[in-house]
Amino acid sequence: MPSVSPSHYTMDNAPLIGVIGGSGLYKLDNLEIVKTVNPVTPWGPPSSPITIASLSTPEGPVTLAFLARHGPHHNIPPSNVPSRANIAALKRIGVKAIVAFSAVGSLREEIRPGDIIVPDQIIDRTKGVRPSTYFDRTMVGHAMFGEPFDVQLREFIVPHVKEAINTFKGHINPSDEPRLHTKKTVVVMEGPQFSTRAESNMYRLWGGDIINMSALPEAKLAREAELSTDYDAWRVDAAPVTVEEVMKTLRTNAELSKHITASILGAVHTAVKSGQIQGQTGQMQYSLMTPHKEVGAEELHRLTYLLPNYFNYPDPAAERRSRSRARIDVDMDDYTGGEEHAPRGRQ
Numbered sequence: 001m002p003s004v005s006p007s008h009y010t011m012d013n014a015p016l017i018g019v020i021g022g023s024g025l026y027k028l029d030n031l032e033i034v035k036t037v038n039p040v041t042p043w044g045p046p047s048s049p050i051t052i053a054s055l056s057t058p059e060g061p062v063t064l065a066f067l068a069r070h071g072p073h074h075n076i077p078p079s080n081v082p083s084r085a086n087i088a089a090l091k092r093i094g095v096k097a098i099v100a101f102s103a104v105g106s107l108r109e110e111i112r113p114g115d116i117i118v119p120d121q122i123i124d125r126t127k128g129v130r131p132s133t134y135f136d137r138t139m140v141g142h143a144m145f146g147e148p149f150d151v152q153l154r155e156f157i158v159p160h161v162k163e164a165i166n167t168f169k170g171h172i173n174p175s176d177e178p179r180l181h182t183k184k185t186v187v188v189m190e191g192p193q194f195s196t197r198a199e200s201n202m203y204r205l206w207g208g209d210i211i212n213m214s215a216l217p218e219a220k221l222a223r224e225a226e227l228s229t230d231y232d233a234w235r236v237d238a239a240p241v242t243v244e245e246v247m248k249t250l251r252t253n254a255e256l257s258k259h260i261t262a263s264i265l266g267a268v269h270t271a272v273k274s275g276q277i278q279g280q281t282g283q284m285q286y287s288l289m290t291p292h293k294e295v296g297a298e299e300l301h302r303l304t305y306l307l308p309n310y311f312n313y314p315d316p317a318a319e320r321r322s323r324s325r326a327r328i329d330v331d332m333d334d335y336t337g338g339e340e341h342a343p344r345g346r347q
């Protein structure tokens, strides 16, 4: 059986870190764009083209992959975000860890507009309308999710985020200085409507601290794909929320989130590359229940795209195509018509 490389990216400086930008964060600054790819995964195309770019960091330039969760023009509502495609595409590029950004509402008085939150737990209040697993056919898989974010990655990131906030303080009115909150619980609701007051009170009783519409199924799918995740959220609204209020704080906070990204990613890249952050590789080894011979060929091809360490069933047509190519930089388009664009210079 021909082997499938776990990483299909052959550049020396492959992007190990994927950044998912949420509301207000549709691109990063100070990026030298290496290329933009438009993969089509077995779960369809991701939310946006993926920008593979070099970012100047205190540790030197690092290559990262950036994707806009709601599309570059914010035209994908939370319930329709193609999270399976987003996660699969980042995994296929060679990403090992995802730092995701999200705008959130607060369920606690002490979490003020503009504050930054690194949550450690999730309460799922989505309504089952979002595809939330790669194991929804005949291969049954049960990922561990007691710690929904990668503990090592989260603990590594917190002091770096704190430092980034400190170095940003000169740019902000002292009374508006953002505070960092850690070990908080994010409630993920379906939306797109915001919560009723009764619901918010119930979430508070449940132990929820912040609320959004996006951290799931993203974090569940990343776990199934054996990727580490960390969520950096910033509080946008004061209840009752209006989109106008939300967008105002988003604009004010876009600069801070870009500053945080630029400040922390060099260190995160180094820690992932050196193995200081061990990652989630191997997590699914004992989670897959079904013998491969009981699973259909098409499903096995899909799972090979996502988890080549456990599945080795390339699409014969893709095999023929790739054999006929002299050199492949990214073979994410094997499933389909993905295109690559030439570098466009700075974003």
Ligand SMILES: CSC[C@H]1O[C@H](OP(=O)(O)O)[C@H](O)[C@@H]1O
Pocket: 021, 022, 023, 024, 069, 070, 078, 101, 102, 103, 104, 212, 213, 214, 215, 246
């Ligand atoms: C713009 S308010 C509601 C919207 O904002 C959050 O998006 P994201 O997490 O992608 O920043 C929230 O989850 C909702 O989708």
Ligand SMILES: Nc1ncnc2[nH]cnc12
Pocket: 103, 104, 105, 106, 189, 194, 195, 211, 212, 213, 236, 237, 241, 246
């Ligand atoms: N109050 C809120 N509820 C749900 N998602 C949100 N995203 C931003 N603010 C929110």
